[in-house]
Amino acid sequence: xxxxxxxxxxxxxxxxxxxxxxxxxxxxxxxxxxxxxxxxxxxxxxxxxxxxxxxxxxxxxxxxxxxxxxxxxxxxxxxxxxxxxxxxxxxxxxxxxxxxxxxxxxxxxxxxxxxxxxxxxxxxxxxxxxxxxxxxxxxxxxxxxxxxxxxxxxxxxxxxxxxxxxxxxxxxxxxxxxxxxxxxxxxxxxxxxxxxxxxxxxxxxxxxxxxxxxxxxxxxxxxxxxxxxxxxxxxxx
Amino acid sequence: xxxxxxxxxxxxxxxxxxxxxxxxxxxxxxxxxxxxxxxxxxxxxxxxxxxxxxxxxxxxxxxxxxxxxxxxxxxxxxxxxxxxxxxxxxxxxxxxxxxxxxxxxxxxxxxxxxxxxxxxxxxxxxxxxxxxxxxxxxxxxxxxxxxxxxxxxxxxxxxxxxxxxxxxxxxxxxxxxxxxxxxxxxxxxxxxxxxxxxxxxxxxxxxxxxxxxxxxxxxxxxxxxxxxxxxxxxxxxxxxxxxxxxxxx
Numbered sequence: 001x002x003x004x005x006x007x008x009x010x011x012x013x014x015x016x017x018x019x020x021x022x023x024x025x026x027x028x029x030x031x032x033x034x035x036x037x038x039x040x041x042x043x044x045x046x047x048x049x050x051x052x053x054x055x056x057x058x059x060x061x062x063x064x065x066x067x068x069x070x071x072x073x074x075x076x077x078x079x080x081x082x083x084x085x086x087x088x089x090x091x092x093x094x095x096x097x098x099x100x101x102x103x104x105x106x107x108x109x110x111x112x113x114x115x116x117x118x119x120x121x122x123x124x125x126x127x128x129x130x131x132x133x134x135x136x137x138x139x140x141x142x143x144x145x146x147x148x149x150x151x152x153x154x155x156x157x158x159x160x161x162x163x164x165x166x167x168x169x170x171x172x173x174x175x176x177x178x179x180x181x182x183x184x185x186x187x188x189x190x191x192x193x194x195x196x197x198x199x200x201x202x203x204x205x206x207x208x209x210x211x212x213x214x215x216x217x218x219x220x221x222x223x224x225x226x227x228x229x230x231x232x233x234x235x236x237x
Numbered sequence: 238x239x240x241x242x243x244x245x246x247x248x249x250x251x252x253x254x255x256x257x258x259x260x261x262x263x264x265x266x267x268x269x270x271x272x273x274x275x276x277x278x279x280x281x282x283x284x285x286x287x288x289x290x291x292x293x294x295x296x297x298x299x300x301x302x303x304x305x306x307x308x309x310x311x312x313x314x315x316x317x318x319x320x321x322x323x324x325x326x327x328x329x330x331x332x333x334x335x336x337x338x339x340x341x342x343x344x345x346x347x348x349x350x351x352x353x354x355x356x357x358x359x360x361x362x363x364x365x366x367x368x369x370x371x372x373x374x375x376x377x378x379x380x381x382x383x384x385x386x387x388x389x390x391x392x393x394x395x396x397x398x399x400x401x402x403x404x405x406x407x408x409x410x411x412x413x414x415x416x417x418x419x420x421x422x423x424x425x426x427x428x429x430x431x432x433x434x435x436x437x438x439x440x441x442x443x444x445x446x447x448x449x450x451x452x453x454x455x456x457x458x459x460x461x462x463x464x465x466x467x468x469x470x471x472x473x474x475x476x477x478x479x480x481x482x483x484x485x486x
Contacts, residue, residue: 061457061458065457065458066458069458098409102409159411159430159431160410160411160412160429160430160431160448161410161449162410182409183410201448201450201453202449202453202458205449205450206453206457209316210450
């Protein structure tokens, strides 16, 4: 059915050029999707450093088990995602997004959390850590105590699992208190995280049982305002 | 009994009331009266209370040891469950929902998108249901009608067990795993927070609490071990069969 042998050769050449081009772009795509692996960050202090506010048992489980599991599951989900993408299986990619959001959010949130805390003896007042931050808290809430009261009220009211946050609104150049459900990172609200307090029951249950408000009252004794101030400086630059 | 109550109704309301209380108190725990009270129903017919009740545990606080400790049951029932009941009652006080049972309240709250009331009313219902879903030396493969239906709708008990296990382990956060009847078949679902399949028009026959407070004291981060223990050693299949029988009517 080819008019001439020459036509047949031209058709074969075109076909092989097309497949070569397809192979090239596939190789480019596959090669470019090198997957990162995430690692559990070390705690910046000993497991017992936050005693008696958050005890060693909780810190051991919270960092070594819960956060470690988020990291492991994030890596596993991303590996599956890379496979799905290589196969151009969009449905599979979409199906993995929940696990990536949950475990990725858990990793992001807890990585911030450990730096937001320090031993009681290392705590300084916000006014010492950053006069600018302290002034903004006073301007927006009237006083540091009023800020803590609102933060604790909103965070205690989180239904089930979630986080309370002090965030920075870059557009409005203002601080804001926000809460998020489950492991949704604060970035989902558009705010930049400065200070997060975990109110998943695993964060406090072994010590405070059902009395979440007591945990929230005590946790301010281990809040590392120097770290909060660093984040504020970076966010408001 | 029904005829004599009807006759008495017109002349001796107080007698009717006390008969109703007696019937509730002495009905077998797996049927009728006590069960309806356990679902957080009020006893408004007796004029005693217009509130959701906190039912007592159907067993001693030590009864589920070592699978679920006395400490866990004490805090879970006396603090968590009690608080949901108290807050729900505060919220319905002075409203038209006073006198309704927890199921009616959670359905209305869902319809009205009243998240606060839904959370507390549904959690009142969920916990009352959960206590009955467990018993000492429970678990394992079921018998009776539910066993046959599980085989029909899942293929086998093992397949149901696998799905229920996955539901319990992948509720990302605080939630519940459920086995429910939708009118024609059973299905396993997971809900987040206070969620309950009733709002999807399904009838729950079994639930398992996977909020961390349900297992943290006993299993810490090992939710998977709690889920396996629940399935292998705690499920009260008698209660599930009763729920299934009522659901099919």
